[in-house]
Amino acid sequence: MPTITLQKDRFSKYFGRNLSVDEMAKWLPWLGTDTEEVGPDFVKIEYNPNRVDFCSYCGIARALRGLMDWETGKPNFKIRTGNIVLNVDQSVAEVRPYVVSAVVRDLEIDYEFIREIMEIQEALHWMIG
Structure with missing residues (x-):
């Protein structure tokens, strides 16, 4: 089962308290984690891949706040249609039949945020493939 290590200060920031x-x-x-x-x-927890x-x-x-x-x-979220075009090469159609993208503005990015994104990518790869 996948795990995640939650640093107290960073988690408190996301939690809002x-x-x-x-x-x-x-x-x-109480969220079903071990x-x-x-x-x-x-705190390092193990969670169900579903x-x-x-x-x-x-x-x-977010789940804990709920x-x-x-x-x-x-x-x-406020979403609007933009003017950016994402071109995907046909050669990837069999392995990635769907592609989604977004442009997010006014977001503060630090080293920990980038590390979190990389960990999310690894977890998704492990769970979904």
Whole structure:
């Protein structure tokens, strides 16, 4: 089963409230996860591969906010049609029959965010192929 290590400070930022490691270790199993390891500033959990949203900090934080009935339902994002065109070579049609893209603006990106994206990609590759 896939695992994710949640750093306390970063997870608290996504969650919207400062959580202690003990609080994280107490509440995360209510999402159906198993606690693998608890450290001084992190909790490592194992999650079911059918919960693809759990391969990211924001997915787990959102699920926990929903469990606590703080924020439920789907998020609303402002989306508009742009003028950027994505051209996909026909040679990849058999292995990737669908391609999706987006342009996201006004997003602060730091090293940890890039590392999270890379971990999400690895988890998706492991779970979906």
